[in-house]
Amino acid sequence: MTLLRKAGASWLPIYAGLYLLFLYLPVLLLPVFSVNASAIPVFPLKGLTFDWYRSLAGNDALINALWNSLLVGVASALLATVLGICAARAITRYRFRGRRPMTAVIMAPLFLPEIIIAISLLMVAMQLGLGLSLILVIFGHVLICLPYSATVLISGFEGFDPSFEEASADLGETAFGTLTRVTLPILMPAIISSLLVSFTISLDEFIIAFFLSGSEPTLPIYIWGQLRFPAKLPGVLALGTLMLLASLLLLTFAEMLRRRAAKRTQLDGGFHA
Secondary structure (H helix, E strand, O other): HHHHHHHHHHHHHEEEHHHOOOOOHHHHHHHHHOOEOOOOOOOOOOOOOOHHOOOOOOOHHHHHHHHHHHHHHHHHHHHHHHHHHHHHHHHHHHOOOOOOHHHHHHHHHHHOOOHHHHHHHHHHHHOOOHHHHHHHHHHHHHHHHHHHHHHHHHHHOOOOOOOHHHHHHHOOOHHHHHHHHHHHHOHHHHHHHHHHHHHHHHHOOHHHHHHOOOOOOHHHHHHHHHOOOHHHHHHHHHHHHHHHHHHHHHHHHHHHHHHHHHHHHHHHHHHHH
């Protein structure tokens, strides 16, 4: 049994490496073909060029879709983070009837297919007589971003020492003043992480935007529309590469902030101990 465990432990890094290679190799090919001089993404490459990147600058439809995605992403991130702060504080600070079911409802979009959420929101909008617009897309993105935001913020609240709030109240500060001057500044790394993660999820989301955006396409919908034309494929590859880099940078920054907050929490815990 011990030999089997040692053999399994030795093969585990190889298995993990092959799994990651299988998972991310198609993504790694994206920047390679984005600088291919040929419009056909095949090996061997016909040469290296950045013309596909330069062509993106003068594309008005692309720029409009980018602005729509940025608007939706920023609004969704802000709303999801505000709601996440409220939910995380209620879940971690109070014990009340229905706390667990409420937590399950908040996390439900993690397990529901996005197409079901999109169709449900579309039916509600039709029943209410609402036209398809970016506002509906924002509401849909808040719904799917809230579980991620709440997860990050719950972790931040669980590492927060309530004695800071008690000391602030003892010194005569109001509840709102304690929240804005003590709680939120200490939780700022978790809040920023929530904003970045929510923005990244909203920026890349396609299905809900496809059903609810109407005549105001977001960037993923614009990319999907361009894929119908083979001549537009190189520009799509270049745009996808830029989106990939932006997502990686945002997620890396969010992870750095999360680790910084966790490290500070450990130091605070060691200090109080």
